[in-house]
Amino acid sequence: MLRYILWRILVMIPTLLLISMLVFTIIELPPGDYFESYIEELRAIGEKADLQEIEELRARYGYDKPIPIRYLNWVGGMLVGDFGYSFEYRLPVSEVVGDRLWLTVLVSFVTIALTWIIAFPIGVYSATRQYSWGDYGLTLFGLIGIAVPNFIFALILMYFANMWFGTTIGHLMDQKYLNQPMSWDKFWSILEHLWIPVIIIGTAGTASMVRRLRANLLDELQKQYVMTARAKGLHPMKVLVKYPLRMSLNFFISDIGSILPSIISGAEITAVVLSLETTGPMLIKALQSQDMYLAGSFLMFLAFLTVIGVLVSDIALALFDPRIRLKGGATK
Amino acid sequence: MKPMLPQSGQPLDHYVSTAPFDPYATEAAASSSAYTEASQLRLMWWRFKRHRLALISGILLAFAYLSIIIVEFLAPYNLHTRNIDSIYSPPQSVHLFHEGDFVGPFVYKQHMQLDMTTLKRVYSDTNIVQPLRFFCKGDDYHFWGLFGADRHLVCPAEGGDFFLLGTDRLGRDVLSRILYGARISLTIGLLGITTSFILGIVIGGLAGYRGGVFDLIVQRIIEVLQSIPSIPLWLALAAIMPLTWSPLLIYLGITFILGLLDWTGLARAVRSKLFSLREEDYVLAAQLMGASKTRIIGRHLVPGFMSHLIASATLAIPGMILGETTLSFLGLGLRAPITSWGVLLTEARTVNVIALYPWLLFPVIPVIVVILAFNFLGDGLRDAADPYK
Amino acid sequence: AETEANIAASSVPPGPPKAARVINLAALGREPGKQGGTARMLIGGQRDIRLMPINGYARLIGYDEHLNPLPDLLEKYEVEHSQVFTFHLREGHRWSDGSPFTAEDFRYVWEDMFQNKELHRGGVPAELKVDGAEPRFEILDERTVRYSWDKPNPDFLAQQAAPSPTRLMMPSAYMKQFHPKYQDADMLAKLIKKNRVDDWSSLHQFMGRTVRPENPDLPTLEPWCPRTKPPAQQFIFERNPHFHRVDENGVQLPYIEKFVLNVSSPGLIAAKAGSGESELQIANIDFADYTFLKSSEKRFPVHVNLWKRTQGSRIALMPNLNCKDEVWRKLFWDVRFRRALSLAIDRSEINKAVFYGIAKESANAVLPESRLYRPEYAQAYAAYDPETANRLLDELGLDRRNEKGLRLLSDGRVAHITIESAGEDSFESDVLELVADHLFKIGIAIHTRATQRELFRRRIRGGDTIMSVWQGLDNGVPTADMSPQELAPTSDDQVFWPNWGLNYLSGGGDGNPPDMPEAKQLLDLLKEWRRSGETSEREEIWHKMLSIFTQQVFTIGIVNAALQPVVSSSRLRNMPSRGLFCFDPYSYLGVYMPDTFWFGESA
């Protein structure tokens, strides 16, 4: 197992390299560069850009150099912890992100945790009580969550939260707490705002998890070993959790790698609509204004999370299913 | 005849059944010959038919898909017909009785007044009865570019209005737009979903079944693809799409490419499931029979997690119907004059709408209905394919 | 970074300069008020803190509400033949940190910045040059400086009154610590390292940004000075204790103690403003939000008013006179075609459908609020007259039509115009949809396509775009003393003749000089204006240019004087309920002096 893990970690290096190339291409692909879009944006409101400063930035960040050199500079910088410079914020990327990162992590983890906490019992319920009113009701509820586009859902929730509970519109906290250190009031304010994005981002994921869990469970419930377990006198719940549920987790584990990135990218639009202080809006903005080092670092960070996630998923899969662990390589 | 069982605790007698015995008699399984002859597909169909909700869903979807052919006829107005005098008209209710008299379906003529302080258009019903007409002459249209026509299923009274679901900011009938929007929404994403499913199952299947180097390479590719979030991809792809393409073509193109990129999640699920399943004896049996890889994957392994596939497919439907909304958000999606449910919803994405013109959110309803229908259909298919049912 | 200068300066007691500028509020029809209070404002991104110096509008010379230039930071100024400009500073005027504001601050900019090749590679900024010649700079005494040219520079004052003027002065006491001439190398190296920049010129630039006030330490003359270092989600601006204006009662302005700018996504700002989360909101809310905002007046203590936008046209079609397509170009060059297009548009329908009928149907021209307004400019070919339009087109030789009734071009193609837009405003597509219908009636089909802004610009400059949609004249309320350059090909921003504009902008190095007689004529008139020393002469030139511009219908304006909602707290006093809303020349709120706004009791 250790050998396998070490080997898998080794394989991550070329993968990350490949990803970095792809990320770089993606950021470079749209025509023009940050400076051009910056000038245009200023012009759109009738302002003049500080052309001279822009010229200097251009030269400093090697925009006169060929693309491969710029790529090497970028990757090389990242290796020594220099994530480049955000043109938009005129600050090193590492200084720009600030609070956003942990708020993103907070939103993502609360969402993931809630998704699981809700999806598992409901999935099990739906599978064991197939076609009961509960099954139908929960299915309906979840699917509506999937069917309403996130941005509309966000607007509606936000609007009514404001109308009924007086929650300030959007954001992760009341804005008066923005630059303040953590306090109970601030924490409370975060809680008060957190549920909206979590519900919006979480519903679709929860519903699809419930549906897939249900489908997988239904397949497993018929297996002979379930009967064996029942014959041992186990509690039906115990039977379910220990055998079929574990068996049907396969799909779930194989997906771990993409959970975080998909939550984060699924949250982007919501975050923009709700104006959350997370990384999503910043990433989108950076992409649109071609603030390439900022966007690139974000993307690499996400990619890194994914790669780690896939690693975890692979290892978990092997740990979890002895057939894969012990027979996977058996020559036929 | 002696009783079969003695009293509790008593010794057992030698009991012999006296019923007639014919070793050649057929087994007691009573079944119709149609059943015996039926192929597996037919058996599934029979079983599917028993699932009421699935059947209804299937029929509903069939109707939906059929109706998009004759939208021109079904919609009371054309897609772009504007009624400048009825901007943001709320839904009109259809009445049958006027002052106690039966008139048949009709609406009251509306009176619009612009409130100059709030700049809000205030509509009120007048007492003028405007009976609806059926199979009537209305807006001209060119049916599929084949012939001109002007028949509609229902139209407003001559010179009147009929906005069952209200109108939007240019006074366009929301109902008609929803009907026209179905055309794009129900069809366009199928391409992407098909692509991603075929790729996901084939590539994931091969990787899971073969393992080894092939799996290693596929896994790394998946890893790379998964680690790029979709929004930057959309942006980058949209940037390189030829400008000369129409928005529809661009959207098609991007859906297709995303389909090409979207198979990864499914492929990983397929792969890991196959990792387990391929150790089953029946796979070995098939191998020993000489079955090809494709056959083993297609006939033995994939059916083994059909439930998962069906669930995933039905869950991908919302993505395909609403996928464009994300794009629109980034300014890349479909645009007028093309209309889809996503476009309609994107147009409604302001607080103004929610607060003042909530009827513009009506396109959510067909989306929900279609998604529910697909899911119930999926349930039915799953059950039909489930041998244990 | 605290320096000795700072420390010394900060001990100066706060208060206005001895020779403060007295604003007679009563005379303006406003009421004098009291200091205090916090105003929240929502911005769509960190970048938007640049609105503060625009709204603050502390300029050497600034406009009043009628666009008369008045000394503001200056105590007074003298102009001779538009050539020699003498500026007198106020006595006891101090930067926000308490350091004195003197001629030294002008000298620092002129000598240590403009003339420093490392800081300003190009030397003195182009705006300050007349026919390539830079002015002479003289310090007459501690509080008097003079700029003089050999030829008239009628633009100079207007430039200084603009929303973002060319900076002639900097807080030299503060800035010197970043200049190698005044700072020793070790210390400078330390500062460079501390601020994570590469060299001293970046450091100087970084610390001295005025357009976007990102450096809370940088002393300023504006009514509010920044207190937050980016990146942040909330920016705080506090009143400048040395601000130079006082009200008639001697109370120092600004009244409002603190501005809090909260970053929010642009789409959310209307909703937030409507729920009372902003005391003063002008940006990022749109006409379409008005009804919603107005309805929130009932629930929250806010007032929603409508101001008037001053662009020459809120939305205008721009045929690209420099497009690559020969056939189209030839058509566009024919004034009959442009006029036909303009006549074919039913402006009143558009006004009614999209602007509630309360904008003004007009050609792309100046507004009645301008002294240069004449009805014939606004009405030039702006009536709905499809017959004439059709006749004009037939005359042009576009009389062949296909089975759908679309005209055929000379090379047999169908007259099919793709209008490109930068896709920014939601009403754009609505207007275009209506326009498409209108033009269809004269046998021209229209398709619209939205692209990213850079791409949009690039395609226009490259001549790939046949027609685009943009807004009309930026400054729809000019005075004769403001440059009429928008009417002549002077910039590649002008989407209807980008190539000619580029030629002018680059001094002939790039693009082509206009070869269309009318465009040439406009350019000549502009040059004439430049040379003119008298206002009356300039006015005449303006009228000539306006007449040509509107008669030639280079741009097809649709409506102007569109309305802009502004939201303010109902406690906020002195905020005009009507006003003109524009960047240039009004600097948004700037000319209306937000420093005179104050919080009273809830109305």
Added chain:
Amino acid sequence: MNPTGYQDKTVTERHDLLRAENLSVSFPFYGGRIEAIRNFSLRISPGKVTALVGESGSGKSVFGRTIMDIESASAQIGGNVLFNDPAGTEGPIDLLALPHDGRKIRSIRGNRIGMIFQEPMVSFSPLHTIGNQIEEALKTHTILSPAERHERIIEMLGLVGFAKPNKVFGMYPFELSGGMRQRAMIAMALICRPALLIADEPTTALDVTIQAQIIKLLKDLQSRFDMAMLLITHDLGVVANLADEVVVVYRGEVMEAGPVDEIFRNPQHPYLKGLMAAVPHFDMQPSERLKPLRDIGVDGSRMLAKKKAAAEPDPMRPRSDILLSVRNVSKSFTARRSGFFGLGTPEKTLAVNDVSFDIMRGESLGLVGESGCGKTTLSKILMRGLSADTGSVIFNGAEGPVDVLHAEKDDLKILRRKVQMVFQDPVSSLSPRMTVRNIIGEPLQIHEKGDAEKRTRIVEALTSAIGLERSALSRYPHSFSGGQRQRIGIARALALGPELLICDEPVSALDVSIQAQILNLLKDLKKELGLTYLFISHNLAVVNYMADRVAVMYAGRIVEIGPVETIMRCPVHPYTKKLLAAVPYPDLDRPLDYATVGSALRRPKWDAPFDDEDRPESLAHADLGEGHFVLAQRSVDARDLRAQELSARELRQ
């Protein structure tokens, strides 16, 4: 409650432990219903063994499951099952009337009633270790500490014949051979010392020596803990050795019931008589046919996708040319688990050890051996279902020789067509989501034999030959009984008419009458079409009936090989002798002699010439003539062995 379940016999009034009264179970399915059990009554006395015998598919397993109330939800159940727990106080309870999966019934399941499922292969979850799954029952029903539980499990695993119980504890089910899994199953059922054990074919996958041990174990437990047993089996030999009362069922109805003496000595019902007559004997003549209950004529060429071999000289005697030649094949499995991070040295199991033999064209080679000795592994290697570590396998088919272990493309294709296999585990070798029609027809489809119509004909002919209804064609495998599934597997293997058919326990789940029917079918096909069989079985009588030659395997090696008469009548190797001694006879007068069977706890040391003395290379095959080889020390002279053997036989006579 007494945790051991032990109760003094004298105190309790001896009520029936379990009474099933008028039980009926039916399964509805689309287009009909299957009545698995009809109006069925049965009782089990405390401490007694009731055997349930009957034809395959007659509802025995369904009955077993029903009385525990774990039959699948689709079943419709009528009647009642009264359980009178000797350790309980409240008298008889109707198990079927209790709430499903309720507390009450759960405290009985696994604790008071244990169940050994017929299909040990699929009855374990593949994700959990054997130990874990056994332990669970203990955890639920007892309050033992983890250490005590572990101890008890290890003890039980030892009792059911595992040489290394500690190792098995941590193994996964798929790492065990069929027989080992069955023993694990037995251990699991017994771990709580139930008052009633439902043993559904508990010994089918076991070789006779282990079977004998298990029988002994069950007998011991029965007397020690007063355990009653419902024994469902086909093996009348086992019945004769274990049962007190016998119930004979046929198609869900009781045909005959009575004490074991009555049943064996005085069978009345024609069905029972037929059953008795169908049992294969050791003293059958080579030409003698088994007498199944119903004889079904076989037309091989119609039935299989194969032409009648025209120039088949004398199908009766094996032709001399070699069809399959196996040389020095070895295979070992590595347990990669040792240590969480795989740092420990991997542990190797030598499943097949240097095996060489030939299979002649047209002959049928029997392969017998201890459970877990590598038979299945070997047969999978021959099929190239597993790769061998070393050695070679050459297949001399009609299209020329093929190197089995390295065949590619066309060669492999030929191989796949010419060699077929019947899997030991019928359940898992049938695709759960294919109908029987598709399953049997699949090889035909793969190899594109005939058109759709011909395929249908073949499939239908095969189905009736294996004694299944036509209606079975549209059903899915899970709805069949163990024996029915096994027959489906046989039909599938036969469909192509292979040259070589490897049968891994093909008839273990079949009652004697169906078994006779199938064996006859195989024999007929062999005669008619010249098929060749490798026949793996634990049932020596069956081997005796089917095989021309027999190979005996022990611990991965072939210890003895020779013509069937020689092996059966004068075996040389002590293991073979032991095997023969452990055969249970369906004769009340020939009870098993447990003394000769010995204990399974320790791998026995053979007598001097046969033991490897821990040096495996010191053993070699000694040729005893007439194709009789035996594995013995290299130093030993073959003649000595023979002489020894002859003298021993004389001594016995």
